[in-house]
Amino acid sequence: xxxxxxxxxxxxxxxxxxAIFTALVWMAGGAIVNQWWMQFTCFVLSCYLMVExxxxxxxxxxxxxxxxxxxxxxxxxxxxxxxxxxxGIVSLCYIASFMTLFNSYxxxxxxxxxxxxxxxxGIACLLWAQMLYFVPLTLVLMGLCLRxxxxxxxxxxxxxxxxxxxxxxxxxxxxxxxxxxxxxxxSIVEFQPLDTFSSADGLALTLTMLGLERIVALxxxxxxxxxxxxxxxxxxxxxxxxxxxxxxxxxxxxxAATTFLLLQPQHFDMLFRLIIVNGSPLVAHYITHTKTFITxxxxxxxxxxxxxxxxxxxxx
Numbered sequence: 103x104x105x106x107x108x109x110x111x112x113x114x115x116x117x118x119x120x121a122i123f124t125a126l127v128w129m130a131g132g133a134i135v136n137q138w139w140m141q142f143t144c145f146v147l148s149c150y151l152m153v154e155x156x157x158x159x160x161x162x163x164x165x166x167x168x169x170x171x172x173x174x175x176x177x178x179x180x181x182x183x184x185x186x187x188x189x190g191i192v193s194l195c196y197i198a199s200f201m202t203l204f205n206s207y208x209x210x211x212x213x214x215x216x217x218x219x220x221x222x223x224g225i226a227c228l229l230w231a232q233m234l235y236f237v238p239l240t241l242v243l244m245g246l247c248l249r250x251x252x253x254x255x256x257x258x259x260x261x262x263x264x265x266x267x268x269x270x271x272x273x274x275x276x277x278x279x280x281x282x283x284x285x286x287x288x289s290i291v292e293f294q295p296l297d298t299f300s301s302a303d304g305l306a307l308t309l310t311m312l313g314l315e316r317i318v319a320l321x322x323x324x325x326x327x328x329x330x331x332x333x334x335x336x337x338x339x340x341x342x343x344x345x346x347x348x349x350x351x352x353x354x355x356x357x358a359a360t361t362f363l364l365l366q367p368q369h370f371d372m373l374f375r376l377i378i379v380n381g382s383p384l385v386a387h388y389i390t391h392t393k394t395f396i397t398x399x400x401x402x403x404x405x406x407x408x409x410x411x412x413x414x415x416x417x418x
Contacts, residue, residue, distance in 0.1 A: 104393070107401035111390040117167035121149070124174045130416050131181035144190030149174060151197040152382065159204050159348055161383050163341065168386035176326075176378045176385070179411045180319045183371055188229045193375045195226040196233075200379075203240070203248065203351075207344055210252035216244075220262030228266050230372050231290045232362075237263060239358055247347045247354075294368050308367050315415040316370055320363075322411055323374070323381055326404065327356055330384025337391060349383065356380040 110116055133142050149170055156162065156169035183189060199222040206212035206219070223240065227233040241259060245251035274283050309317060331353055338346050356377055363373040389401055 105395070105398040107389055107398050108393055110401075111166045111168045111386075112164060114167075116171050117153070120171045120174045124149075124178055127178045127181060127412055127416065128184060131184050133184060136185065138184060138187075140187050141184055141190045144187070144194045145177070145184075148190070148194045148197050151194070151201060152379075155197065155200055155204075156383070156386075158201070160342075160345065161348060162386060162390050164390060166386065166390045168390050169383050172385040172389070173378065173382040175405075175408045176323055176382060179322060179408055179415065180316075180374065180378070181412070181415050182313075182315055182319075183375060186371060189371055189375055192226045192230050192233065192372060193379060195222040196376060197379055198222040199226075199240075200351075203244070204348055206244070206248060206250040206255065207347065208249045210250055211254060212250055213254050213258040216250070216255040216258040217262040220259040221265055224263040224266040227263070228270060230369075231286055232366075232369055232372070234290060235362065236355070236358070236376075239355070243351050243354060247350045249347075294366050312367060312370055313418075315418045316374070318411055319415065320370075320374060320377075322407060323377060324360065326385045326388075327377065327381035329400075330381065330386075330388040331356075333388040333392060334384060340391075349387070352380045352383050356384070 104112075128138075128142055128145075132138070152170040152173045153167065156167070161169055177183070199219045202215045202218040202222065206215040209215075219240070220237070223233065223237060227237070237259075241251060241256070244255065244259075271283070274280065334349055334353070338349070341349070359373045359376040359380065363370060363377070366373075385404075388397070389404075
């Protein structure tokens with residue numbers, strides 16, 4: 103029996119309708135007034151890559167555009183991210199890295215795909231230095247989940263990661279600007295004290311710094327992501343082996359980004375983008391592959407809550 107959630111998940115109209123709603127949210131959030139053309143372009147390209155990620159690697163067992171719909175919906179809940187051009191480029195590069203990373207599945211000779219994966223991550227690292235902490239994690243996932251790590255692909259990853267830095271180095275040497283690179287590398291090891299949440303004052307200060315809109319959006323996204331994880335672990339035997347490996351990558355990255363965010367909340371906006379990217383397939387898996395009365399109700403609650411949070415954050 104197909105319920106409302108399944109009809110929406112499998113409908114060819116779901117993505118166009120969600121995309122139109124998202125465009126309206128961007129306009130209401132100030133995209134036209136503030137001329138956020140680059141940010142919006144990066145967002146559109148990111149959405150396109152999420153569509154391709156779902157289609158190319160068959161993340162869902164049935165026809166559905168729910169991966170990209172979930173990405174759009176969660177992004178709409180976070181209009182405070184719209185204005186950040188660097189963040190938009192980082193998200194785009196991050197999604198692009200998955201496109202090439204998954205192409206290296208069980209291929210220890212995939213030097214080309216590995217190079218492009220770490221080239222995309224390298225560009226993201228140039229814009230946000232802390233992205234470097236996800237590079238070793240990606241190598242670990244290549245070895246444990248994708249079975250594509252070898253000496254050849256490892257060397258390709260190093261070369262891909264260093265390529266953007268090589269071009270940047272040439273530019274800064276030409277400009278005789280040595281302070282900017284030094285400040286960049288110093289920022290990598292700048293940490294907020296890890297006892298931020300150990301006291302009431304520290305917790306209150308952090309919550310005040312983040313603001314209500316960020317706390318609400320993060321809480322909602324994590325609830326959906328955890329729900330998707332639980333559903334995935336209960337039903338993953340129905341997915342193909344390669345699909346299970348892809349979802350393991352999404353889950354590990356979600357947990358890593360969430361842990362990083364809790365330890366270093368000053369990087370909230372960038373880390374929240376990574377959580378949205380990794381959490382979207384998990385949410386889509388839950389919505390598309392559940393068919394009970396309870397999950398149908400939960401889907402309607404999710405949709406209504408996402409709409410309410412979007413409106414709330416636009417107003418705030």
